[in-house]
């Protein structure tokens with residue numbers, strides 16, 4: 001049975017998923033991309049192979065995706081992260097019709113047809129507003145660990161508006177909110193709501209169709225997830241490991257291509 | 264065919280040098296016509312050389328002092344060129360200021376800072392049904408004609424205007440033939456080459472362009488092409504007033520798509536609708552402006568839909584999807600776009616929108632959008 005790999009080289013993190021011939025995840029890896037995408041892809045594949053107890057030669061087909069998809073030296077082909085996130089989400093949740101993916105440097109909303117294929121999408125890649133990088137900068141401004149940001153949301157008691165979504169302006173806004181005496185938790189909740197407002201606009205462009213899956217690293221922030229749910233008045237399905245949905249989708253496509261070759 | 268294409272590429276790679284040289288060679292005055300609705304035939308009949316104003320390929324510098332950064336690319340680039348003295352070979356300008364907010368700024372900027380020898384402001388109406396609109400358009404064109412007569416000191420006769428219209432109509436029919444062959448054999452020209460062919464016609468005297476086109480067409484007719492069946496046909500829509508970055512056109516093809524047809528201004532829109540030569544030529548020119556199709560969002564037409572026209576073009580060409588190119592900060596296109604997009608959704612047509620900016624363009628982001636689009640219509 002053919003073992004395949006999907007490698008998603010994102011601007012912030014690189015993810016690899018290895019599937020066995022039955023489409024079962026054998027292993028996965030998540031690591032920082034750094035500044036050398038080619039090296040990150042190689043290392044991530046190696047890590048995933050190691051956890052699965054496999055070696056390079058065991059992989060029959062590798063598919064690259066993500067912002068740095070062109071840097072996956074091992075790849076037999078490359079497919080965009082939009083197609084891969086859609087495919088990964090549809091395999092995990094067959095009833096999905098909308099995917100919200102917020103990654104390290106961009107965000108996307110993807111419409112999915114009944115056949116599990118992309119129908120339309122919007123993408124914000126103009127700036128880091130509302131992305132993983134944005135949250136990192138905000139966590140620094142709040143002097144909290146990025147992992148704490150989600151919990152802080154639920155401790156909020158007072159509504160605070162963070163109006164700016166520009167990473168630079170929002171940082172100074174956070175500082176001025178502190179100066180006005182607002183609490184960390186309230187500001188963290190304000191940040192989550194600001195992200196949710198922006199995502200709502202993108203969902204409006206694609207058209208909201210349930211079920212809605214959220215993927216990407218920011219889906220690990222329960223505060224942002226809740227804020228988006230409140231805005232779009234729909235509950236979100238969040239996979240156990242939302243960061244690997246793209247790599248998982250890439251591995252699924254790799255698997256399909258292998259079966260097509262084998263006939 | 265190669266000889267013609269390289270001549271065309273030469274003209275479009277340095278429009279400034281070409282037009283300045285043209286002025287010297289022909290010893291005639293050059294009138295810059297702002298895209299998209301100035302009837303160049305009247306300028307031609309006045310014994311002047313009409314040239315359609317273009318977007319330069321350099322970042323805006325001194326021009327920032329005269330135009331806001333939220334104006335579209337051609338607006339900022341044109342003013343910047345003027346400030347930097349790059350348009351000194353132009354003897355005058357014609358602007359249709361009702362076209363959009365940006366176009367309304369030019370006459371004042373130009374008048375205040377550059378004082379061209381000739382300048383005309385056209386105010387062509389939005390298209391409402393009825394004679395009032397037609398009379399209004401005709402009066403505007405009459406006053407345009409009079410202003411050119413005053414400038415040159417020579418009357419423009421109906422006969423000379425008809426002769427000019429004939430030359431322009433000939434150009435339209437030759438361009439139509441180029442597109443007809445392209446639709447049948449889309450591999451014959453690269454999308455970039457097609458845009459260069461149309462653009463060169465906006466810079467060259469039409470008589471010279473007609474000669475080039477005739478030679479090009481015979482080459483295209485003779486050339487046999489092996490169809491590349493695996494390529495996915497797509498239609499390009501939009502991109503008002505200015506050239507689309509050639510890198511984007513190359514990217515479309517690099518990603519396995521092919522463009523058999525378009526509705527771009529520097530594309531099929533420019534040569535659509537020949538002028539009717541029977542009767543009063545001025546009325547005929549007004550009627551051409553008042554033609555609703557191909558729909559232009561600057562004309563205020565609401566009883567036909569741009570989306571329907573685009574979908575028809577897509578289906579007629581057996582294409583699988585539509586790539587909309589929108590110039591950033593173009594209000595007419597931006598305002599129409601949500602309705603366009605809804606029509607695509609209603610009809611189940613796969614469409615992607617690429618926003619094009621004058622200076623900054625993240626080709627990686629454009630690539631991801633176009634590649635995802637190609638994957639969607641290609642069934643990945």
Ligand code: SF4
Pocket residue numbers: 335336337338362363364365366503504505561590592593594595596
């Ligand atoms: S591109 Fe749009 S905004 Fe710019 S001049 Fe043309 S119509 Fe006006």
